[in-house]
Amino acid sequence: MRIRELDETQLIESFQRLLPSGGRTVVGPGDDCAMVAAPEGAFLVTTDVLVSGEHFRLDWSAPDEIGARAAAQNLADIAAMGGRTSSLVVSLVLPRDLDVDWLLALVAGFGERARAAGAGVVGGDLAAGEQLTIAVTAHGWASAAPVLRTGARPGDTLAVAGTLGRSGAGLELLGRGLVAGSEHDPTVLGGLSEAIQVYRAPVPPLEAGPAAAAHGAHAMLDVSDGLVIDAGRMARASAVVVELDSSLLGPDVWALEPAARLCGHPALDWALFGGEDHAMLAAFPPAVVLPQPFRPIGVIGAVEPAAAPRVRLDGREVSGGWDHFRRS
Amino acid sequence: MRIRELDETQLIESFQRLLPSGGRTVVGPGDDCAMVAAPEGAFLVTTDVLVSGEHFRLDWSAPDEIGARAAAQNLADIAAMGGRTSSLVVSLVLPRDLDVDWLLALVAGFGERARAAGAGVVGGDLAAGEQLTIAVTAHGWASAAPVLRTGARPGDTLAVAGTLGRSGAGLELLGRGLVAGSEHDPTVLGGLSEAIQVYRAPVPPLEAGPAAAAHGAHAMLDVSDGLVIDAGRMARASAVVVELDSSLLGPDVWALEPAARLCGHPALDWALFGGEDHAMLAAFPPAVVLPQPFRPIGVIGAVEPAAAPRVRLDGREVSGGWDHFRRS
Numbered sequence: 175m176r177i178r179e180l181d182e183t184q185l186i187e188s189f190q191r192l193l194p195s196g197g198r199t200v201v202g203p204g205d206d207c208a209m210v211a212a213p214e215g216a217f218l219v220t221t222d223v224l225v226s227g228e229h230f231r232l233d234w235s236a237p238d239e240i241g242a243r244a245a246a247q248n249l250a251d252i253a254a255m256g257g258r259t260s261s262l263v264v265s266l267v268l269p270r271d272l273d274v275d276w277l278l279a280l281v282a283g284f285g286e287r288a289r290a291a292g293a294g295v296v297g298g299d300l301a302a303g304e305q306l307t308i309a310v311t312a313h314g315w316a317s318a319a320p321v322l323r324t325g326a327r328p329g330d331t332l333a334v335a336g337t338l339g340r341s342g343a344g345l346e347l348l349g350r351g352l353v354a355g356s357e358h359d360p361t362v363l364g365g366l367s368e369a370i371q372v373y374r375a376p377v378p379p380l381e382a383g384p385a386a387a388a389h390g391a392h393a394m395l396d397v398s399d400g401l402v403i404d405a406g407r408m409a410r411a412s413a414v415v416v417e418l419d420s421s422l423l424g425p426d427v428w429a430l431e432p433a434a435r436l437c438g439h440p441a442l443d444w445a446l447f448g449g450e451d452h453a454m455l456a457a458f459p460p461a462v463v464l465p466q467p468f469r470p471i472g473v474i475g476a477v478e479p480a481a482a483p484r485v486r487l488d489g490r491e492v493s494g495g496w497d498h499f500r501r502s
Numbered sequence: 503m504r505i506r507e508l509d510e511t512q513l514i515e516s517f518q519r520l521l522p523s524g525g526r527t528v529v530g531p532g533d534d535c536a537m538v539a540a541p542e543g544a545f546l547v548t549t550d551v552l553v554s555g556e557h558f559r560l561d562w563s564a565p566d567e568i569g570a571r572a573a574a575q576n577l578a579d580i581a582a583m584g585g586r587t588s589s590l591v592v593s594l595v596l597p598r599d600l601d602v603d604w605l606l607a608l609v610a611g612f613g614e615r616a617r618a619a620g621a622g623v624v625g626g627d628l629a630a631g632e633q634l635t636i637a638v639t640a641h642g643w644a645s646a647a648p649v650l651r652t653g654a655r656p657g658d659t660l661a662v663a664g665t666l667g668r669s670g671a672g673l674e675l676l677g678r679g680l681v682a683g684s685e686h687d688p689t690v691l692g693g694l695s696e697a698i699q700v701y702r703a704p705v706p707p708l709e710a711g712p713a714a715a716a717h718g719a720h721a722m723l724d725v726s727d728g729l730v731i732d733a734g735r736m737a738r739a740s741a742v743v744v745e746l747d748s749s750l751l752g753p754d755v756w757a758l759e760p761a762a763r764l765c766g767h768p769a770l771d772w773a774l775f776g777g778e779d780h781a782m783l784a785a786f787p788p789a790v791v792l793p794q795p796f797r798p799i800g801v802i803g804a805v806e807p808a809a810a811p812r813v814r815l816d817g818r819e820v821s822g823g824w825d826h827f828r829r830s
Contacts, residue, residue: 200544201648201650204739205583205648205650205651205652205723205739206548206578206579206580206582206583206651206722206723206724207546207547207548207579207580207582207583207585207642207648208546208547208548209544209545209546209547209583209648210544210545210547211543211544212540212543212544212545213543215539215540215541215543216528216537216538216539216540217537217538217540217545217641218535218536218537219535219536219537219538219589219591219624219625219639219641220534220535220536220591220625221591221592221593221625221626221627221637221639222593222627223593223594223595223627223628223629223635223637224629225595225629225630225631227631228629228630228631229629250534251534251535252534252535254534254535255533255534255535255537257535261547263547263548263549263639264549265549265550265551265637266551267551267553267633267635296547297547297548297549298549299549299550299551299637300551301551301552301553301556301557302553302556303553303555303556303633303635304632304633305595305631305632305633307551307595307631307635307637309549309551309593309627309635309637311547311549311591311639313545313547313641314535320529320533320535320537322529322533323533323534324533394534395533395534396534411532411533
């Protein structure tokens with residue numbers, strides 16, 4: 175059955191069965207607005223939009239993976255403030271010939287991730303359009319002050335929770351046709367399975383965000399555009415130098431080796447420049463024992479007189495990343 | 503200059519100069535999340551997506567009007583709960599060849615409406631895509647309990663604040679080529695000017711929402727899909743019969759007459775079935791003196807035994823409205 179054969183009310187009712195209502199939802203979907211509790215007296219908010227052909231491809235990802243990805247990257251933004259997600263709203267732009275079962279699988283994938291995070295899906299909007307588009311807004315709360323990207327201090331330990339570079343490697347494997355977009359069997363994918371799967375539906379370490387906040391992290395953000403570009407954001411916001419140590423990126427480099435060999439691409443480059451794994455990148459006071467699953471990958475240094483905040487790898491300046499409007 | 507010639511950071515910096523920061527903004531744009539005060543301990547949230555060619559046409563509306571419309575329909579949803587808007591986030595899907603000045607005018611139009619409502623624009627996302635798409639989420643607060651659509655009671659006065667049918671008439675005038683899409687001069691447009699302008703950039707009576715709440719409105723929603731379809735939503739949610747009185751729709755019918763004569767379309771039909779003026783439709787206790795600018799247009803009746811909630815016009819059942827996925 176195609177979207178155009180259902181009316182909007184039927185479609186929304188089908189969705190609601192797949193979506194969690196959320197423990198903080200005061201007024202759920204169905205009125206002009208939802209209402210969400212925020213007993214802390216403030217709420218966190220973040221928004222992301224995903225476009226078919228730009229952020230995902232229908233022939234590379236299953237619909238539940240696309241839905242999971244849309245949820246995951248917003249949940250990661252809330253976590254990266256040290257927060258937990260209370261609620262999400264989602265707007266969908268749907269081609270009129272889209273298959274309804276396919277769409278329901280996407281919504282179910284989105285709903286599963288929201289449910290696992292304890293969040294409710296409290297509203298949304300539907301529109302017809304040519305290009306499948308998913309616009310998500312997530313709301314959350316932090317038990318204490320939110321962890322901004324501005325607070326890193328010289329001497330802090332730079333640490334990461336979660337994987338680096340897998341999504342970038344997965345994208346390249348699919349983009350170069352080295353893995354069939356339709357291939358989902360992990361036993362067939364072997365050592366490439368993790369990269370492919372993280373590209374299709376990243377699993378950010380959401381609980382690492384509030385754990386970092388509870389352990390006094392000075393600064394945090396999630397790695398959405400690549401370690402170097404996101405570390406650069408922390409460097410500029412905090413007016414510091416981020417010093418990355420390549421020897422501490424070993425676990426990522428080793429995990430990326432099977433893909434690196436197949437692509438002839440340096441594994442370290444993916445770890446440095448690959449985006450969309452949504453790891454948590456945080457600066458901790460030097461005396462702190464890092465909460466699980468954070469691992470150190472460098473230190474925060476001071477900006478020398480007349481120099482600029484920047485990122486260095488093994489003492490040498492490094493830059494580069496992803497821009498949505500330019501194509502290589 | 504085209505979008506593809508700017509990098510994302512430059513584009514976002516250009517936007518921020520055009521957007522209000524908002525009195526309730528604790529953490530503004532630039533981190534993983536914004537943070538917005540909600541001293542009431544809860545917040546309202548609504549979301550809408552607008553797609554070029556579906557909800558607006560680039561040859562019929564100026565960019566500031568498209569931006570204003572995107573803001574207005576979300577502000578209206580907050581108002582229809584009896585609330586005021588604290589903050590908005592907006593995601594834009596932008597064709598790579600879009601003109602940057604055109605886009606800045608759209609963002610300015612959005613920002614002006616947010617500023618006029620006292621709201622901040624606290625975040626957003628940009629993506630490239632084929633079809634210009636604007637996804638907005640708005641957040642608000644209500645001083646007292648929010649006014650839902652479920653509370654209408656038999657004996658209540660049904661009242662409306664704002665216009666009905668203008669947007670629908672404007673759409674038809676433009677769609678049939680009776681007014682040039684490029685024509686914006688109100689002296690040339692004459693008696694058609696209001697309809698055209700409300701289609702392009704509705705001005706919902708935002709303060710009427712909180713005023714209705716303060717006057718004890720039992721139920722409220724904004725007329726986004728047409729009076730009959732939205733009154734039907736109130737009827738079903740409240741388990742009542744909405745009794746519309748066509749003689750009380752006179753001000754709308756008279757205002758729509760110039761367009762009606764030109765189109766050969768009954769003016770009353772636009773008032774009943776035209777959407778997107780975003781008037782406030784509310785049920786008030788019978789003893790209440792209606793707050794300005796509400797005017798009575800009917801009454802709430804009881805559902806007879808074995809009958810269903812529904813809408814009647816002058817005692818006869820009426821239905822019909824707009825579905826986004828079907829085209830006539």
